[in-house]
Amino acid sequence: KQEVTQIPAALSVPEGENLVLNCSFTDSAIYNLQWFRQDPGKGLTSLLLIQSSQREQTSGRLNASLDKSSGRSTLYIAASQPGDSATYLCAVRALTGGGNKLTFGTGTQLKVEL
Amino acid sequence: NAGVTQTPKFRVLKTGQSMTLLCAQDMNHEYMYWYRQDPGMGLRLIHYSVGEGTTAKGEVPDGYNVSRLKKQNFLLGLESAAPSQTSVYFCASSPRGTGNTEAFFGQGTRLTVV
Numbered sequence: 001k002q003e004v005t006q007i008p009a010a011l012s013v014p015e016g017e018n019l020v021l022n023c024s025f026t027d028s029a030i031y032n033l034q035w036f037r038q039d040p041g042k043g044l045t046s047l048l049l050i051q052s053s054q055r056e057q058t059s060g061r062l063n064a065s066l067d068k069s070s071g072r073s074t075l076y077i078a079a080s081q082p083g084d085s086a087t088y089l090c091a092v093r094a095l096t097g098g099g100n101k102l103t104f105g106t107g108t109q110l111k112v113e114l
Numbered sequence: 115n116a117g118v119t120q121t122p123k124f125r126v127l128k129t130g131q132s133m134t135l136l137c138a139q140d141m142n143h144e145y146m147y148w149y150r151q152d153p154g155m156g157l158r159l160i161h162y163s164v165g166e167g168t169t170a171k172g173e174v175p176d177g178y179n180v181s182r183l184k185k186q187n188f189l190l191g192l193e194s195a196a197p198s199q200t201s202v203y204f205c206a207s208s209p210r211g212t213g214n215t216e217a218f219f220g221q222g223t224r225l226t227v228v
Contacts, residue, residue, distance in 0.1 A: 034216065043222050044219040045219075046217065046218065049214065049215075051214075089156075089157070091157075102159075102217055103159075104156045105156060106156040
């Protein structure tokens with residue numbers, strides 16, 4: 001059974017700092033990995049999708065990397081801003097089990113302070 | 115561009131009552147999913163569908179039923195609501211295949227069972 005872990009569970013940083021969020025998964029047989037952002041009381045917004053054959057994806061100040069063999073992904077946020085405060089979730093899409101199911105981590109709650 | 119739309123956004127039910135949550139997507143996606151999100155437990159898959167007329171059980175299916183009569187709609191039913199079903203429910207959809215299968219989520223339905 002695929003298990004996804006995100007560390008740390010919560011993180012508080014001053015504005016302008018570069019930061020890294022971690023995601024690890026137990027089964028490396030994945031199609032892809034997706035990072036989401038969730039604001040309080042809101043739905044999930046897709047940030048980045050990395051295919052299993054890719055090493056990284058970039059969008060603006062965000063960079064996500066994937067090391068499938070070691071079961072790890074990182075989300076790098078450059079020059080953090082208060083508007084980046086949210087919960088960040090990673091999810092892996094499994095090759096086995098059918099239905100292209102997404103398995104989620106429990107998230108990292110990020111607070112960027114002025 | 116509506117994406118994934120959930121109805122209703124909020125609902126309070128009494129124990130034993132029934133209700134149906136509606137999810138509609140306008141992206142012609144094959145796959146649709148229902149998740150529930152509880153504090154400290156992340157998102158857990160309830161049921162999913164790989165195409166019109168098909169449904170399958172996810173991780174926590176007990177107490178729920180689903181139907182996918184039309185490709186664009188995925189309904190989640192609670193026949194006899196219990197307080198343990200108090201949660202935030204999210205619907206998602208994604209394309210079929212092994213390529214860009216980016217998942218998109220609705221804004222959620224906050225359900226309270228008293």
